[in-house]
Amino acid sequence: MSIVAIGLSHRTAPVTLRERFAFDHARIPATLQVLRDSRIVDEAVILSTCNRVEIYAATSLEPAQAFAELYQFLITTHDYRDPINDEIYRLAEPHSVEHLFKVASGLDSMVLGETEILGQLKQAYDLALKHNHTGGRLNKAFQKAFNVAKHIRTDTNIQRGSISVGSVAVELAEKIFTTLTDRNVLVIGAGDTSEKTARSLLSRGAKSIIVTNRSHDKAVALATELGGRAVRFDDWASEFADIDIAISSTSAPDYVIDRVKLAPLMKLRKNRPLLLIDIAVPRDIEPEVNLMENVYVYNIDDLQAIAADYLKQRQKEIAHCEQIIIEKVRELLARRWPGATAAT
């Protein structure tokens, strides 16, 4: 009996196809039962997320035969009739186990090294385990996958650093302020990226959000959504005395914040540190503002450069992580599998 994996992911299939093959979570236990009743597999786990749909199975069939049957099962279950082939991958041992370990470690994720997938994989496994669709082989393989993911997370740099603009902004704020819980955030311009950045700061405990926009209605709408308050665009400077972080993303052709305007406001703030995040193009904040004492300006290029560098560092770690995975898979497969107590 060996472990096989079949499925499609963001690497092989567009979202239109992935959503066609997605499994309804409530129906997964029943689907697993149908799959096992068909005698194609002895054990199975279905992982269905927005980025991947995969079946991990332990089967006594030859891999080629198992893949043909599982492929047919996928097509039939989702009543899919259009041509499809390369989008679905089929992996036999040891690649199937390697793939499972990579997925658990976030190495196969769209955001390299992310950890959400590990939680989703655990949920998928727990669901199958709870309904007795796993046995000795998959139990060992999944437990090992979770251990390997933990090992990779703690012993390599694959998850180090932030790779989105919002999380880089949060990390920057944490380099300046002792804590984010007492921080007041001003959002100038109700754009999508500034909203995401504000949400990231709120998720880390920022105390309050003030939104301002040329269209006051938009400011009110975003402020309501973020649980903050809106101020008129002409009045935002009056809020500066209490602000610690400002995110600016207006479509103004000229600078919204410049040195001349900021200097008296800094005196009002008693020179407390001020983090200015400029995600507008053209820029909203005069670059020379960064030379002012206790003011730290980051524009979209700075944030993206930091995110890109982190990503580069993560990518450098891939080879190291893959080496760990290959060794762990070899270790797992070299051991005698316990007498497969196939699920009943």
Add this chain to the structure above:
Amino acid sequence: MTWFTDRHLFLLAVLLYGASTAYSVSLWRKGFREDNRINYFLLLAGFCLHITAMGLRGFSLKHCPVNNLFEATMFVGWAIVTAYLIIGLVARLRFLGAFVSPVLFFLGVFALMPALDPPHGPKPEFSGAGVSVHAALILQAYGAFGLSAVAGLMYLIQEHNLKFNKLQAMLSLLPPLQRLDVITFRLLRNGFLLLTLGLGIGTVVLEKHGGEYFTDVKVLWSILVWALYLALLIMRVKFSRGGRRFAWGAVIVFAFLLLTFWGSTLLSPIHHQ
């Protein structure tokens, strides 16, 4: 075992501080992400030799060993390394060793210069508990000022990186700027209180002996150092001038203190016996 003296022990301690400094160079280059336990244990080993050297000197003198520049500098170094070893018990603050070890190494090399450790005369002009407390408080104040300068230096590095070397700032393990600013301020304030107390006790001791000592170079120098630190504190508390200027102030005044301490002591008849 007269060939192996307290100075030899202290030399070994300084060599360990030197090893720690060399190791710290790699930590600085790698953004403090390396395991700092090695640095911590190097400084701990140095501390053990350091305190043994001070103990030997103290037992031989039968009083607190702060009677010449060698002893005083050794005492300041001891105050700094002790504070670091306590702070370093918290793993995430252990990286501070990378900043502390160069200061200790510099102080150690300075202290070991032979001219700073002349043989003690048969009887110091001033002695007794008051003098020991005066010297110990002031030297502890210098230790606090030293650590404050270290924190200020960290602030300046991180502040510069956050403005101009942004990725390096993100990779660094240095604490947030606000925390460094507060640490610099608190150490400096505590050092100032110790210095004030130490100088106050010194004044009482001098008055007991009678005479006019306010023209003594070291006394004038001490008043200048006290005034400089007072000015820094006023700048910070009264005029909200924290951040970069305060950090520069902490570093510059401590550098001035280090560079002029020996000269003022040598020129002072009541401190250089």
